[in-house]
Amino acid sequence: MTLSARDLSVRFGGLQALAEVSLEVTPGRILGLIGPNGAGKTTLFNCLTGVIQPKGTVVVDGVEITQLRTDERVRRGISRTFQTPRLDMNRTVLDAVMLGYTPHLAQGRLACFLGLPSVGRSEEHLRNGAIEKIRLLGLGGAAEDRAGSLSLGQLRLLEVARALVAGPRYLLLDEPAAGLDESDRIRLADAIKNAAASGIGIVLIEHNVGFVSRLSHELLALVNGTVVARGEPNSVVCSEKVVEAYLGPAYVH
Ligand SMILES: Nc1ncnc2c1ncn2[C@@H]1O[C@H](COP(=O)(O)OP(=O)(O)OP(=O)(O)O)[C@@H](O)[C@H]1O
Ligand SMILES: [Mg+2]
Incomplete structure (x- = not known):
């Protein structure tokens, strides 16, 4: 490997x-x-x-x-973060981090990726997974805030959380x-x-x-x-x- x-x-x-x-x-x-x-x-x-x-x-x-x-x-x-964060500043922190799942969703392999039986449950698991990473990076209090309200340093942490949710x-x-x-x-x-x-x-x-x-x-x-x-x-x-x-x-x- x-x-x-x-x-x-x-x-x-x-x-x-x-x-x-x-x-x-x-x-x-x-x-x-x-x-x-x-x-x-x-x-x-x-x-x-x-x-x-x-x-x-x-x-x-x-x-x-x-x-x-x-x-x-x-x-x-392979996931990455960018030197200059690339984010939609009008999204909430949580939505921005959840975008990290997108390549897996697009492939229709999400259930397999998560090992989940149903879509309804998978959405909740996605949210919970994203919130866990947001907390890990110290942004727990800002999950519902606009990305645009974060400092540059916090935006970098948000990008790390987004990269991590892709597994x-x-x-x-x-x-x-x-x-x-x-x-x-x-x-x-x-x-x-x-x-x-x-x-x-x-x-x-x-x-x-x-x-x-x-x-x-x-x-x-x-x-x-x-x-x-x-x-x-x-x-x-x-x-x-x-x-x-x-x-x-x-x-x-
Ligand atoms: N798309 C591009 N077109 C032309 N030149 C480029 C392009 N991207 C990078 N360069 C040039 O290639 C060289 C390497 O750039 P790069 O961004 O990889 O450096 P870096 O090590 O990441 O620097 P920094 O620490 O400033 O981020 C630089 O001279 C840069 O100007
Ligand atoms: Mg560089």
């Missing part, structure tokens, strides 16, 4: 956004993805989720999915901690750890190197579309190329 990308390359005109990037994440593991602005982190997520067609291959649990549409990949267990085996989080205050950051970190402990493989893009190092089992560092370091978090953070990319060549000794 693995989500793996092999030799992904993407060009935007003259810009090589990704150059033969490979990664693997297995159930229960947290892979941190770091790198300066423009390194290609979000582009990598776009390749994994089918927003962009790269050169190279994407394989989930032994099945190549490189040609599949985004919704088909969600049904195969993913792999969860891709694009800077979920950006703009969060300390208590929400702790709640997010707990939710990520719990998701991993429940067997979800997680890829976490994050600029806060301390936050991502503490949470991740492994780090992968991208600079200008190229992998410059990967492995145990502390060794990646201290590696020459990562220090140079974040702080400049003067800091490398």
Whole structure:
């Protein structure tokens, strides 16, 4: 069981956004993805989720999915959040989170997905499942509020709840901690750890190197579309190329 990308390359005109990037994440593991602005982190997520067609291959649990549409990949267990939350601000928080079920509903496989006998009951189960995730992310008091009334940090937490209700085996989080205050950051970190402990493989893009190092089992560092370091978090953070990319060549000794 693995989500793996092999030799992904993407060009935007003259810009090589990704150059033969490979990664693997297995159930229960947290892979941190770091790198300066423009390194290609979000582009990598776009390749994994089918927003962009790269050169190279994407394989989930032994099945190549490189040609599949985004919704088909969600049904195969890959969910994501966006760097800039994509939400209908007029919906309630609960409705916005329930949209996370949509790819499964569209396939008509909901009863199978939930193991449920009847539609009436399934609706209630969907609601309860969504409310549970909303509470987990600390938004329980806001379930009936408009999404538009939330802070940016809370919208990121809402996106995590929405991604979780899809029941993913792999969860891709694009800077979920950006703009969060300390208590929400702790709640997010707990939710990520719990998701991993429940067997979800997680890829976490994050600029806060301390936050991502503490949470991740492994780090992968991208600079200008190229992998410059990967492995145990502390060794990646201290590696020459990562220090140079974040702080400049003067800091490398
Ligand atoms: N659709 C696009 N068309 C053209 N260039 C793009 C497109 N998407 C991304 N790029 C460029 O590709 C490079 C990688 O962008 P990407 O968004 O993947 O970086 P990132 O590592 O996520 O950065 P950040 O930390 O700022 O979010 C950047 O130079 C960006 O301007
Ligand atoms: Mg990005």
